[in-house]
Amino acid sequence: MPRPIVVVADHLAVNGGSARVAVESALGLAAAGHRVLCVGGAGAPDPRLAEAGVPVRIVEPNRRPGGRAAALARVIWNGEAGRAVAETLAQAGPGAIAHVHSWGQEMSGAAFAAIRDAGAPGVVTLHDFLSVCPNGTFFDFGEAAICTRAPLSGACISRACDAKPYPFKLMRLARHAATARLGRPFDACPDAIVLSALHRAVIAPHLPAGVRLHRVANPVEIDAPDAEPASRAADAPFLFVGRLTPEKGALLFARAAATAGVPAVFVGDGPEADAIRAENPAARLLGWQPPARVAALMREARALVFPSLWYETQGLVALEAQAAGTPVIVSDGCAAREFVRDGETGLHVPAGDVQALAARLVRLTADPDLAARLGLAAQAAFRADPPSRAAHVAALEAVYESAAAAQAGAGARRRAARERAVAAKAG
Numbered sequence: 001m002p003r004p005i006v007v008v009a010d011h012l013a014v015n016g017g018s019a020r021v022a023v024e025s026a027l028g029l030a031a032a033g034h035r036v037l038c039v040g041g042a043g044a045p046d047p048r049l050a051e052a053g054v055p056v057r058i059v060e061p062n063r064r065p066g067g068r069a070a071a072l073a074r075v076i077w078n079g080e081a082g083r084a085v086a087e088t089l090a091q092a093g094p095g096a097i098a099h100v101h102s103w104g105q106e107m108s109g110a111a112f113a114a115i116r117d118a119g120a121p122g123v124v125t126l127h128d129f130l131s132v133c134p135n136g137t138f139f140d141f142g143e144a145a146i147c148t149r150a151p152l153s154g155a156c157i158s159r160a161c162d163a164k165p166y167p168f169k170l171m172r173l174a175r176h177a178a179t180a181r182l183g184r185p186f187d188a189c190p191d192a193i194v195l196s197a198l199h200r201a202v203i204a205p206h207l208p209a210g211v212r213l214h215r216v217a218n219p220v221e222i223d224a225p226d227a228e229p230a231s232r233a234a235d236a237p238f239l240f241v242g243r244l245t246p247e248k249g250a251l252l253f254a255r256a257a258a259t260a261g262v263p264a265v266f267v268g269d270g271p272e273a274d275a276i277r278a279e280n281p282a283a284r285l286l287g288w289q290p291p292a293r294v295a296a297l298m299r300e301a302r303a304l305v306f307p308s309l310w311y312e313t314q315g316l317v318a319l320e321a322q323a324a325g326t327p328v329i330v331s332d333g334c335a336a337r338e339f340v341r342d343g344e345t346g347l348h349v350p351a352g353d354v355q356a357l358a359a360r361l362v363r364l365t366a367d368p369d370l371a372a373r374l375g376l377a378a379q380a381a382f383r384a385d386p387p388s389r390a391a392h393v394a395a396l397e398a399v400y401e402s403a404a405a406a407q408a409g410a411g412a413r414r415r416a417a418r419e420r421a422v423a424a425k426a427g
């Protein structure tokens with residue numbers, strides 16, 4: 001049934017995967033007849049929200065003065081964000097569901113505290129591992145490898161695992177402690193969404209008892225869903241789309257492409273850009289590009305390369321490539337492997353293996369017919385079960401109803417317990 005939905009996210013402009021999903025879900029829920037209200041931490045919201053009649057409250061529309069100390073304090077605990085969530089829930093009225101998409105950059109654990117105090121049913125999408133791992137990735141940037149240390153153990157706390165210097169890790173630890181002790185995210189949002197089977201398997205052992213996990217894939221909206229794959233040029237390049245950061249494997253792809261002697265194109269930016277240029281001077285680094293340009297580059301590419309080194313929880317860009325009829329070479333250590341069938345709709349590659357990736361690049365370059373067959377099969381698989389916005393909204397609605405029913409049941413049990421206690425005391 002239609003109900004008020006309060007969407008909470010650090011950002012409500014499409015500057016990353018979680019923000020994109022927050023915006024797309026808000027638009028889809030509004031189109032389905034729900035009253036949607038959004039609370040964002042900072043930055044200008046996506047203009048489509050206003051066009052759809054979705055009210056948006058930005059906690060910090062303009063950065064306030066106060067220096068680094070004040071900014072650090074807000075990251076650890078942003079009381080203003082908590083007040084904004086509380087006031088928006090009150091505005092939404094009875095029956096409102098709170099859905100948190102991100103909190104680690106702007107909103108902080110104060111968003112969860114506000115939901116809990118309001119008594120609203122809460123749902124959280126665990127886009128990454130921030131709820132249990134201080135740096136959010138289960139990835140040790142110093143070792144450039146998956147981290148197997150127990151979260152918040154002595155080995156975890158003492159390890160400089162972050163991409164930034166250790167003092168930044170201390171800030172993450174402080175934020176994690178404040179969120180866990182004051183925000184109590186899984187008290188506020190006992191219904192949590194994971195994106196893939198791998199995501200569930202990695203995070204579930206670290207969650208408190210009683211958390212109800214729901215698997216809901218992120219939506220993928222395609223401008224031309226019925227378009228046929230484009231014919232590739234003889235020198236069609238291999239494409240990478242994403243942040244140029246160690247856990248994404250962009251530098252590994254640059255090395256593999258140089259080893260294979262194949263053209264490589266990078267869409268995105270990040271701290272590894274200069275290292276990629278040094279490793280592969282022939283590579284083209286385009287920076288971030290508009291969605292239409294990215295879609296065109298995908299249609300032109302021999303294959304998309306998705307060499308992620310961390311437990312990537314889904315991999316939207318890989319699905320976008322499949323929709324365009326472009327095969328994907330995917331690391332076998334991330335969740336995108338779940339929808340790329342090795343040798344049928346794409347190719348798997350052992351995570352972190354430069355030589356194995358180079359061999360697959362050579363294989364698809366030497367056999368363009370194989371690349372075309374894989375691309376056609378990938379597109380057919382995508383179309384057989386498209387992760388559309390409408391399908392995403394329908395899955396969210398089922399989670400919301402489950403969360404509301406569970407909260408109502410818990411409330412009834414608490415009232416019955418109080419009544420029994422009063423009766424026993426009177427007797």
